[in-house]
Amino acid sequence: MKLKLKLFIFCLVFIALVTSFAYAKASALEAILAFPDIFDQREVQIEGEAIGEPLNDAQGIWFNISTESQQIGVFSSDKSIIERITYWGSYQETGDQVRVKGIFYKECPDHQISDVHLESLEIIREGYINEYSISSQKQQLAKILSIICLIIAFIYLIKLKYGKRD
């Protein structure tokens, strides 16, 4: 009996911790998606990078945000809100870091998928254009391999033209 009581208290503390963690720390998308039943139809706050581009919908607009390991779609009925985001995460750009406050739906009644309906959007940190430096080792390797390949190709073509056919 004592063991059962301890187990019950432990479960209560665990759920309380998970819930409070998710509400206290903004970027808890991992917790939301791991325990969707707890957060279903409740207000959540998520921090992440705006990725890709805004996507049109008949009733509003979609955008996706990505944390370190998870991503989710955010729906807003106000299309103009998107204009606040300057950079969208892609190969060329690191997207704006945004803080999204909204209602999480495990099974959204409007869209039949898991999503967040936006209430407020805040830009925490503006993104930037990515600059890629080309590694000198990679350049050297490409040069050496290209020269070797050209030499082999030269021998190959000579053999193809003058050699005995298989």
Add this chain to the structure above:
Amino acid sequence: MIISPDRRDFSTILNILGRLILGLSLFMIIPIIVALIKGEYSPLLDFLIGFAFSAGLGMLLTLIFPIKKEASWIHAFFIVSLGWIVFSLLGAIPLYLSTHFSSFIDAWFESMSGFSTTGLILIQDLDHLSISHNMWRHLTMFIGGQGIILASLSILTRARSVALGFYIGEARQEKILPNVIATSRFIWKVSFVYLILGVITFSTILYNQGLSGQRSFFHALWLFFASFDTGGFTPQAQNIAYYHSFSLEIATVVFMILGAINFNLHFWLWNKSKKEIFRNFEIRTFFFSICSLSLILYFSLIKMGPAMFRKGFYQLISAHSGCGFTNLASGELNHFPALGLLAIIFAMMIGGGICSTTGGIKLMRVGIVFKSFFMEIKRWMMPFRAVYKDRFHHLQSLVLSDKRIKEAYLFFFIFIFTYAAGAIIAMGFGYPASEALFESVSATANVGLSVGITSPAMPLVLKLVYIFQMWAGRLEFIAIFVSLGFILSLFRR
């Protein structure tokens, strides 16, 4: 008598393999052009290194090892088995250089997943991957789906004497046209017609959604490769869920099903009778299987309400066609009830048509296994001396012969054994049984749906097991068994 190989056999094998590697390297020119156009100079170097290494190796093998023997089927089977390993390793070079993988094994896993049209991924930070690397990832599915060897054979005009061996080695049992090269070209022709249709459809939907013209085109092209070749890669980490488009999901369902249909049936519908679609044994099995699994899924997901159709039905079609697209959030499959998960596992196990880009046991074999079961019951109910043979319709009326039944059961049990073996290994690493089975079936049947086991953090041994399962599942084991016998006969001499 078992043919025992000698040095001349290996010289012939390596010569043909060299030519095929050369063929593969030519495909790397496509991402090189894309990188040049898009000004992606670091990725450009990745592909130059990959191209120079592959082309150099291909030519070197051809130069050093001349053809010393008439190539036979056994050579073809060995080349197919070895070829897929070598191609996936070479295909992994530019991926690894992208720095989006934590190790070369991870890049090899991704490459094998692409070539075998599986769709399981270990790439990190996919949303920031270059266009040229994404082009290569998706191109591997197109090349692999059509058959790497046949793809190379379509480019290179020599080494055709064993074309039928290559064709069967790459898990295609049926020839469409009398000549295998003509068959492979027909497959390419069909694919290119659907490619145009697919790109127009997808890019129109994506453009209307707000993607720029160029981005719509690239995404449409990649989504076509992934859906028609039942690969399942997408350029965004959220997979199909990224687009939030119901019309796109419907369009992908159409192309997934088209990809899962036997190419022979495509030929029949294009050139002969349209009525075949209603009589075909594979289509009937597909219809029966989809209906019964949908029913199971319906009862297991009934609590979801209307979301059940978008969430459940899409995963079912994706699993059955072996595509692996998903519109679910990451890890959401884990929250499916056990019965729903089981329905999806069954769909993955069965797969699509023979001579299609899908993996799994295949509809024809599952249909034959069931039909033979009922035939046996009928036989027991008949008089002792009665001779009874059941028939089925696949392009023509066919007798359900003992040879067909034996072949179907053989493949059925090899696949079931591999599904179970992969699951047991994963369970050994501490994963729960249902998740271990799901992932093992997904890898072997070349589907690509995941319950979360597949990640860069998973054990190295499990990565290697899944690479093996993807390879063996794509080639349907026979070419691999013949190759193993070929190697073992060396030691018996």
